[in-house]
Amino acid sequence: MTESLADLTATELITHYREKALSPVQVIEDVFARVETLEPTLCATYALDPDAARQAARESEYRWSRNDPAGPLDGVPVTVKENIATRGTPVPQGTAATDLIPATDDAPAAARLRAAGAVIFSKTTMPEYGMLSSGVSTFHPLTRNPWDPTRTAGGSSAGAAAAAAAGYGPIHLGTDIGGSIRLPAGWCGVVGLKPTHGRVAVGNPYPGRAIGPITRTAADAALALSVISGPDRRDPTSLPPIDDVYPEDLVLRGLRIGLLLDAGLGLPVDPSVAAAISAAAQALEDAGAIVEPIPPIITREMLDGLDRFWRVRSADDIAALPEERRAKVLPEIRRWVSTAGDLSPFDVFRGFSQMGAMAVAVDAAFATYDFILSPVAPITAFDAELAYPTDDPLKPFEHIAFTVPYNMSAHPAASVNCGWSGNLPIGLQIAGPRFADMPVLRLAAAVDSLQGEHRDWPTG
Structure with a gap:
C-alpha cells in the first residue's frame, strides 16, 4: 500500500479494517499529518480535536479486533460542518x-x-452566516482552494469541500440551502450531494435547507447517505431511512437526460465550463443515453424574489443582535441587508412565494426526463478574498441560478468533476426526481468513469 492512508476512500478503509490490514489508529495519524501539512494554507478546520479522535480510533480498533464494528463507518475519519451541532x-x-x-x-x-x-475529528469552516459562496468569514481564517490557494474553495460548505479535496479523510458533511454543498464541491473537484429535502434530518429545518455528504467518490457519498438518512423528531420534514442499494450499476442506454447549458439569468457561462459540461453529456450520449437540450427552468422574478425574502430574513436575525455584536457582522452582509427596510410586506410575500414557483417549474422540467444535467456554477473558482463572485453585495446570487431551484423543489442534486479550466476543476450538476438520491449518485459515478482525465489530488 503505497499511497497515504489519508487518501483511502471510506469503502476501502472498511475493507482493510475487516481484513485486519489496517487500524483506525494508523489512519487517523495519517490524517492528522495531512492536516498539519496543509492547514496553514487551506484553513479548512474548526475545533480540531486530536485527543478525542485518537481515543475514538483506539475504541474502534478494539471493536474491529473483536469483529464487532459499531456500524458501517466504524473507524472512518469524518468532519462535520460547523453549523451542524456537535x-x-x-x-x-x-x-x-x-x-x-x-x-x-x-x-x-x-x-x-x-x-x-x-x-x-474536526468541524469545518463556513462563511458569514452561510450566506456566501466563498470562505470569507469574520470568525474563521479565510478558507482556500487546495487546487489553487489564490482561489475560493466555495461556500458555504467551504472547509468541507477543501478538506475532501486535500485528503483530510474521506467523508465530510456540509449543508446546502442554495448550492452550498454543490458549489464548493464543484470548485474543489469532489462529489457533493444535496439530498432530497428531508432525506437527512436537520436539527434546525428551514425551506430548502439540506445536509449531505462531500467526498471524493460517489460510492463514499452513498455510504455516508445511507448512515445519516432517516427521521428525527427535531425535524418534522424528515423522511424514512433510505432503502435503496447503491452498488447496482445504472443502465445508461435509454435514459432520458435534459441538458441545461443556459440558466437564462445570472452570470454568463464561461466557455470552458460549457465545453466541459457538453463533453460529459456527449460521453453519456455515446454510452446510450438520450440527451436533449432544454430551456431555462427559472426566471429572473424567481431569483430576485428569493433574494428579497432572504434579505428580510437575515435583516431580522441581525437586528435581534445587541448593537456591539451587530457591528461585528461582515460589512458585505450588512450592506446586503441594509435595503431590507425598503421592501413592502407585499414584496416580501411575493418573494417568499417564489420558492413555490421554483418548485413547480422544476417539477415540470422532470415531466419527460430521468435526470437534468447542467453546470454547477457558470464560472470556475473566483478570487479567494472576494465574498461574492460579482464583488457586489447587492448582486449576491448571480452564480446560483443552476443550483438553487433544486433546493426549493426538494429534488436531489449532486456535483461531480467533469473537466478542467487550467488547474481549476469544473463541476457537473446532476439532478434527479425526488427520492432518487442513489440513482443520482450512480449517474455521478458513471460520469466519473467516462472521464478522459483524472488528476492527482492536491495533497501537498
Missing part, C-alpha cells in the same frame, strides 16, 4: 457576531455518524 462545541455560523455557547446535543446527522462508529 455536543460541547459552539456553533459560530461563520461570524464573530455569534455568542459562543457550546451545543448541548449532537444534531441528528452528527449523532448518526457517532452511532455508526465514525471518528469525528
Whole structure:
C-alpha cells in the first residue's frame, strides 16, 4: 500500500479494517499529518480535536479486533460542518457576531455518524452566516482552494469541500440551502450531494435547507447517505431511512437526460465550463443515453424574489443582535441587508412565494426526463478574498441560478468533476426526481468513469 492512508476512500478503509490490514489508529495519524501539512494554507478546520479522535480510533480498533464494528463507518475519519451541532462545541455560523455557547446535543446527522462508529475529528469552516459562496468569514481564517490557494474553495460548505479535496479523510458533511454543498464541491473537484429535502434530518429545518455528504467518490457519498438518512423528531420534514442499494450499476442506454447549458439569468457561462459540461453529456450520449437540450427552468422574478425574502430574513436575525455584536457582522452582509427596510410586506410575500414557483417549474422540467444535467456554477473558482463572485453585495446570487431551484423543489442534486479550466476543476450538476438520491449518485459515478482525465489530488 503505497499511497497515504489519508487518501483511502471510506469503502476501502472498511475493507482493510475487516481484513485486519489496517487500524483506525494508523489512519487517523495519517490524517492528522495531512492536516498539519496543509492547514496553514487551506484553513479548512474548526475545533480540531486530536485527543478525542485518537481515543475514538483506539475504541474502534478494539471493536474491529473483536469483529464487532459499531456500524458501517466504524473507524472512518469524518468532519462535520460547523453549523451542524456537535455536543460541547459552539456553533459560530461563520461570524464573530455569534455568542459562543457550546451545543448541548449532537444534531441528528452528527449523532448518526457517532452511532455508526465514525471518528469525528474536526468541524469545518463556513462563511458569514452561510450566506456566501466563498470562505470569507469574520470568525474563521479565510478558507482556500487546495487546487489553487489564490482561489475560493466555495461556500458555504467551504472547509468541507477543501478538506475532501486535500485528503483530510474521506467523508465530510456540509449543508446546502442554495448550492452550498454543490458549489464548493464543484470548485474543489469532489462529489457533493444535496439530498432530497428531508432525506437527512436537520436539527434546525428551514425551506430548502439540506445536509449531505462531500467526498471524493460517489460510492463514499452513498455510504455516508445511507448512515445519516432517516427521521428525527427535531425535524418534522424528515423522511424514512433510505432503502435503496447503491452498488447496482445504472443502465445508461435509454435514459432520458435534459441538458441545461443556459440558466437564462445570472452570470454568463464561461466557455470552458460549457465545453466541459457538453463533453460529459456527449460521453453519456455515446454510452446510450438520450440527451436533449432544454430551456431555462427559472426566471429572473424567481431569483430576485428569493433574494428579497432572504434579505428580510437575515435583516431580522441581525437586528435581534445587541448593537456591539451587530457591528461585528461582515460589512458585505450588512450592506446586503441594509435595503431590507425598503421592501413592502407585499414584496416580501411575493418573494417568499417564489420558492413555490421554483418548485413547480422544476417539477415540470422532470415531466419527460430521468435526470437534468447542467453546470454547477457558470464560472470556475473566483478570487479567494472576494465574498461574492460579482464583488457586489447587492448582486449576491448571480452564480446560483443552476443550483438553487433544486433546493426549493426538494429534488436531489449532486456535483461531480467533469473537466478542467487550467488547474481549476469544473463541476457537473446532476439532478434527479425526488427520492432518487442513489440513482443520482450512480449517474455521478458513471460520469466519473467516462472521464478522459483524472488528476492527482492536491495533497501537498
